[in-house]
Amino acid sequence: MIARWGSRLRVVVVVACFLGLGWWINDATAGLTARLDEPHVRAGVVGEPVETRFGTVQVTEVQGAPYIVTTTSVGLVSPGIWLVAHFTLEPAREPTSVYWAELRDAEDRAYPLLGRGQRFCPVSNPGIAVACWVAIEMPVEGAVGASLVLTDYADADEVVRIDLGLDAATVERWAQESEPLIMTPTLPSEWGTS
Amino acid sequence: MDVIAAASPGERLSSCAVSSTSPRDQRPEPLAGPGEPPNAQHETPQLETPQLETPQHEAAPQETPKARTPADARPAGDAGSDAPARGASARTPRPKAVLRRAGTLRTKQLTGLAAAAVLAVSALFGGLEEVAPDVPREDPGTTLSAAPFEVTVTRAASAPQLTEQIPASVYGRYVLVFAEVTNTSDEPVYTSTLQDLLQLDGVEGLLDSTGTLVSEGGDDRPQIYHALDSSRLSVVGPLMTYSIAFVWEQQERATAPTELTVWIAGHEHRLSSFDRSGQWDYSGIVATVDLPVAEWLPPEDET
Numbered sequence: 001m002i003a004r005w006g007s008r009l010r011v012v013v014v015v016a017c018f019l020g021l022g023w024w025i026n027d028a029t030a031g032l033t034a035r036l037d038e039p040h041v042r043a044g045v046v047g048e049p050v051e052t053r054f055g056t057v058q059v060t061e062v063q064g065a066p067y068i069v070t071t072t073s074v075g076l077v078s079p080g081i082w083l084v085a086h087f088t089l090e091p092a093r094e095p096t097s098v099y100w101a102e103l104r105d106a107e108d109r110a111y112p113l114l115g116r117g118q119r120f121c122p123v124s125n126p127g128i129a130v131a132c133w134v135a136i137e138m139p140v141e142g143a144v145g146a147s148l149v150l151t152d153y154a155d156a157d158e159v160v161r162i163d164l165g166l167d168a169a170t171v172e173r174w175a176q177e178s179e180p181l182i183m184t185p186t187l188p189s190e191w192g193t194s
Numbered sequence: 195m196d197v198i199a200a201a202s203p204g205e206r207l208s209s210c211a212v213s214s215t216s217p218r219d220q221r222p223e224p225l226a227g228p229g230e231p232p233n234a235q236h237e238t239p240q241l242e243t244p245q246l247e248t249p250q251h252e253a254a255p256q257e258t259p260k261a262r263t264p265a266d267a268r269p270a271g272d273a274g275s276d277a278p279a280r281g282a283s284a285r286t287p288r289p290k291a292v293l294r295r296a297g298t299l300r301t302k303q304l305t306g307l308a309a310a311a312v313l314a315v316s317a318l319f320g321g322l323e324e325v326a327p328d329v330p331r332e333d334p335g336t337t338l339s340a341a342p343f344e345v346t347v348t349r350a351a352s353a354p355q356l357t358e359q360i361p362a363s364v365y366g367r368y369v370l371v372f373a374e375v376t377n378t379s380d381e382p383v384y385t386s387t388l389q390d391l392l393q394l395d396g397v398e399g400l401l402d403s404t405g406t407l408v409s410e411g412g413d414d415r416p417q418i419y420h421a422l423d424s425s426r427l428s429v430v431g432p433l434m435t436y437s438i439a440f441v442w443e444q445q446e447r448a449t450a451p452t453e454l455t456v457w458i459a460g461h462e463h464r465l466s467s468f469d470r471s472g473q474w475d476y477s478g479i480v481a482t483v484d485l486p487v488a489e490w491l492p493p494e495d496e497t
Contacts, residue, residue, distance in 0.1 A: 023467075026467075030470050033470070034470070075423055076423055076425055077420070077422045077423045079422075079434060079435050079436055079437070080431075080434055105432075107380070109380050109381070109431075109432040109433070110381070110382060110431075110432075111382065111431040111432070112382055112429060112431075114382075114384075114428065114429050115426075115427065115428040115429030116420070116425055116426075116427065116428075116429070137431070137434070138431055138434070139431070139432075139433050139434055141433075142432075142433065
């Protein structure tokens with residue numbers, strides 16, 4: 001009987017040791033795993049085409065205001081500021097769109113498109129550029145030095161990160177705007193059609 | 195754009211003619227009723243079990259204990275190897291004898307011993323310490339820390355119909371609590387954590403979106419609207435401050451509340467041991483606020 005309990009005790013100790021070892025390895029390699037899980041970032045700036053595996057993205061214009069109106073939503077008042085980025089997407093190999101976007105402030109805090117964020121980006125065929133925009137809100141202070149991250153799907157392994165090049169004076173001017181930005185599914189203003 | 199509640203006349207923006215859309219649906223998750231929030235820390239009244247004293251002259255005849263173990267079943271005078279009957283009365287049991295005896299324990303006895311061991315270990319970490327400390331009662335307008343938020347509960351109101359963006363109450367009337375909420379963390383915080391932030395007490399006949407009474411197991415969590423434009427709010431970005439209307443529905447035949455108590459809940463950030471992803475877990479009520487309930491009026495009618 002004593003031998004049986006001794007055997008059980010040894011099994012428990014061995015299992016506990018292996019669990020502890022696994023926990024330690026998992027903990028020690030957490031940083032490495034997180035880095036491996038991070039998507040590959042294609043960095044760029046406004047006005048510069050950025051090539052990715054899912055297509056070529058070019059942010060053409062950035063606007064800002066505390067209040068936006070879209071044709072598919074109610075008017076949206078931000079306690080901070082809405083940043084609207086117009087961009088073109090030319091899919092590379094298969095029909096796709098930009099389904100996922102977020103803003104990142106200078107401290108790398110994320111402001112996702114989810115929730116009140118607005119997006120217009122129809123699916124396009126490979127080789128055919130389409131005009132898109134996203135509108136995401138963030139604190140006024142966070143908009144200075146903010147970046148826009150875009151990709152086709154939320155779990156994509158490759159993202160585009162565009163430095164929006166916003167300075168304090170520009171952000172402050174936008175934050176004082178009393179008129180709403182009217183967002184419509186049209187081409188960017190520089191194309192002369194909006 | 196309709197405004198549920200303008201923060202101040204100076205901040206009110208001009209209306210803009212925009213077609214309204216249905217708010218995004220949110221899947222309700224069943225919870226316990228609001229009168230007894232599931233994780234609320236109550237002081238449970240200690241019930242004293244009455245001590246029944248049996249008069250000696252009425253004492254029931256003692257039953258002979260039934261044999262429950264082979265050792266118990268032994269005839270009198272044969273009480274086992276460690277019993278004094280065999281002339282070893284003064285001897286201390288040897289370790290081997292104790293171990294041998296341990297090997298004969300039955301499952302129930304082992305379970306009891308294990309439970310006692312668990313209690314003893316938990317006691318080392320405070321498991322037996324007194325719980326349910328008093329929750330502070332704060333005044334309306336007091337800014338409170340309830341991780342991951344700072345929250346200032348300002349007022350309550352009720353009405354059968356709110357703004358154009360929000361459909362009229364199907365079941366009777368809305369009960370609203372207004373609060374300024376700031377996400378003080380460095381990560382976006384999502385709907386479920388927001389919905390757990392405030393709970394109502396003292397309001398009868400609350401219903402969830404399916405029409406189930408909260409007191410009968412319906413979801414007691416509110417719908418969340420941005421008070422300045424009546425849009426659904428499902429994400430609060432880091433360091434963002436929103437004027438939020440927490441909205442519940444109350445059945446028509448229930449009495450409209452004239453006052454209510456708001457329970458403010460905190461959360462604790464935990465990392466998943468599986469994929470190291472972070473999440474905010476409910477950690478309990480941090481404060482309560484008593485509020486009078488006024489009739490809700492459109493912002494232009496408010497004085």
